[in-house]
Amino acid sequence: MAETLPKIAMMHSDALIARAREGDKNAQGKLMQVWYKRIYNFGYKFFFDHDLAMEVAQKTFISMHRNIEGLQETTRFKSWLYTIAVNYCREELRKRKASRSVSLHDLRPGESEESYRWEASSSRTENPEKQLRHSELSDLLQQCLMELSDEQREVVIMKEYEGLKFREIAEALSISENTVKSRMYYGLDGLKRILESKNITKETIGYEL
Amino acid sequence: MNYKPDESTLMAYLYGELDAKEAEKVHDYLSQHPEESHDLQQLREVQQILKHVQEKEVIAPPVFGDASSKQVHFWQTGYFKTMMSIAASFILILVAARLIGPEINYSNGELRISFNDARKTQEVVQPQPPSLTANEVQEMINSTVTKNNESITAGWEESQQKMNQSIKSNFISNSRKLDELMEVTSQASQNQVRTFVASLQEENLKLMKDYLKLSSNEQKTYVEALLVDFSKYLQEQRKQDFQVFQTRMSSIEKNTDQFKQETEQILASIIANPEAAIRKVNNY
Numbered sequence: 001m002a003e004t005l006p007k008i009a010m011m012h013s014d015a016l017i018a019r020a021r022e023g024d025k026n027a028q029g030k031l032m033q034v035w036y037k038r039i040y041n042f043g044y045k046f047f048f049d050h051d052l053a054m055e056v057a058q059k060t061f062i063s064m065h066r067n068i069e070g071l072q073e074t075t076r077f078k079s080w081l082y083t084i085a086v087n088y089c090r091e092e093l094r095k096r097k098a099s100r101s102v103s104l105h106d107l108r109p110g111e112s113e114e115s116y117r118w119e120a121s122s123s124r125t126e127n128p129e130k131q132l133r134h135s136e137l138s139d140l141l142q143q144c145l146m147e148l149s150d151e152q153r154e155v156v157i158m159k160e161y162e163g164l165k166f167r168e169i170a171e172a173l174s175i176s177e178n179t180v181k182s183r184m185y186y187g188l189d190g191l192k193r194i195l196e197s198k199n200i201t202k203e204t205i206g207y208e209l
Numbered sequence: 210m211n212y213k214p215d216e217s218t219l220m221a222y223l224y225g226e227l228d229a230k231e232a233e234k235v236h237d238y239l240s241q242h243p244e245e246s247h248d249l250q251q252l253r254e255v256q257q258i259l260k261h262v263q264e265k266e267v268i269a270p271p272v273f274g275d276a277s278s279k280q281v282h283f284w285q286t287g288y289f290k291t292m293m294s295i296a297a298s299f300i301l302i303l304v305a306a307r308l309i310g311p312e313i314n315y316s317n318g319e320l321r322i323s324f325n326d327a328r329k330t331q332e333v334v335q336p337q338p339p340s341l342t343a344n345e346v347q348e349m350i351n352s353t354v355t356k357n358n359e360s361i362t363a364g365w366e367e368s369q370q371k372m373n374q375s376i377k378s379n380f381i382s383n384s385r386k387l388d389e390l391m392e393v394t395s396q397a398s399q400n401q402v403r404t405f406v407a408s409l410q411e412e413n414l415k416l417m418k419d420y421l422k423l424s425s426n427e428q429k430t431y432v433e434a435l436l437v438d439f440s441k442y443l444q445e446q447r448k449q450d451f452q453v454f455q456t457r458m459s460s461i462e463k464n465t466d467q468f469k470q471e472t473e474q475i476l477a478s479i480i481a482n483p484e485a486a487i488r489k490v491n492n493y
Contacts (some may be wrong), residue, residue: 036269044265058270138263145262159224160259166226181217188220188252195258202254205261 017074028068032061038162039085045157046089048142052096056088063088078164079171086154086172093150137205144194152187159184214238219249223256 013034019027039060043053063084071080145153154173158164166184170177195201214222214235221227222235239246479486 033269037264037267040267041265045262050265053265054267057267134261135263137261141259141262145259156259160256161262166221166224178217181220184220185216185252188255191259192251192255195255200258202257205258 013077014074017068017071017077020068021071021074023069028065031068032064035081036061039081042082042085042157042162043089045142045145045161046153047092048146052092056085056092059088060085076171079168082158082162082164082168082172083174089154090150140198140200144191144198144200147194148187148190152183152190155180155183156187156191212238223249223252 013031016027016031016034020031036057040053040057043056044050047053047056060081064081067084071077145156148156155169158169158172159166164172166177166180169180173180212234218227218231218235222232225232227235239249
């Protein structure tokens with residue numbers, strides 16, 4: 001994966017975080033620009049739902065703006081931000097379980113042209129058919145992720161997609177590093193079995209693509 | 210070799226978060242235990258498959274940092290400003306109240322506005338002279354009223370008497386004049402009527418005589434003319450009747466002559482040719 005501009009910006013965001021902590025509005029805005037996509041994607045992979053992901057991302061950054069001045073160390077910004085995101089994710093999950101509502105998109109996921117997934121296919125350089133297949137595979141894998149427990153899913157997403165270190169995940173979830181690692185292990189193990197049950201292997205993916 | 214890496218160590222190894230020594234240990238262990246190595250390889254494959262989950266593109270909403278941070282900055286100052294403004298307004302009210310207040314307190318020692326107190330004292334002073342004059346005023350009013358009444362009644366009676374006198378005198382004079390006029394007019398009218406009637410009678414007689422004379426003459430002439438005309442008409446009628454009678458008689462004579470000639474011709478033809486005549490009669 002090529003390193004995109006936001007990623008590079010993220011690596012050099014220490015100065016930005018320091019300024020944001022001092023109450024620099026521009027720095028806070030830039031931080032949000034840099035991190036918004038990451039937090040949204042975290043939420044999206046956690047819920048497999050656009051609206052909930054948007055909700056969580058917005059709440060996370062509102063909270064960030066309010067509380068960043070209380071952040072002690074700039075190096076802990078990443079885990080701090082994911083702590084907020086995870087807390088909002090859990091809150092939404094509780095709400096959703098309480099209300100038992102089902103998103104309209106989940107009733108016929110990715111079938112309609114009006115689906116946000118259709119609109120989301122943004123990379124125009126690829127072959128549309130391949131793009132669509134890839135999108136289907138992505139949704140399929142996403143469904144596999146949803147079969148994991150919430151705790152395992154959190155860890156897998158943070159580790160696998162958000163690239164946090166085990167130490168950082170432990171900080172974000174305020175649990176021990178070993179617990180994170182074991183959750184990760186069982187998460188991967190569980191995914192392996194889920195993928196097998198759906199007959200998704202390296203070979204079948206290679207054939208499809 | 211009793212070393213056996215636990216799950217968390219394996220995870221750290223898988224994601225390369227072990228230090229060099231630990232990583233080497235695990236590597237050695239895995240090379241000796243192909244089953245474990247296979248399991249880990251499978252997990253790696255899972256990792257590889259998971260890489261195919263696409264990133265969702267999303268655009269960050271417009272920066273709301275400005276508004277929120279402004280709120281943070283202005284929160285304290287704004288709060289204090291409102292508090293200060295409220296306090297200042299209270300102070301202004303209190304100062305204004307105190308500036309006006311002492312005048313009340315010094316005058317009566319009561320919590321009343323000074324202007325009201327001044328008015329009250331004035332009201333107290335004023336009633337005393339009116340209480341003395343009130344009776345006088347009433348008396349004055351009464352006297353004037355009685356005087357007015359008397360003068361009005363006197364004037365009224367005088368005027369009434371004058372009016373009555375004048376009305377009476379006028380009435381008497383008017384009645385006299387009317388009587389005189391009536392007498393004059395009645396006398397004049399009797400004479401006039403008599404003369405008028407007499408003249409009318411005379412005129413009527415004259416007119417009647419003239420009319421009778423004229424009408425008798427006219428009637429005579431008219432009747433004479435009528436008689437003459439009637440006689441003329443009769444004579445004309447006789448002449449016309451006579452002429453008509455003559456023409457009729459002549460026509461009858463002509464008809465009889467023709468008939469005679471026809472009968473003579475028929476008799477002559479019958480005598481000349483009796484057989485043909487009989488045949489004609491039989492044919493009919």
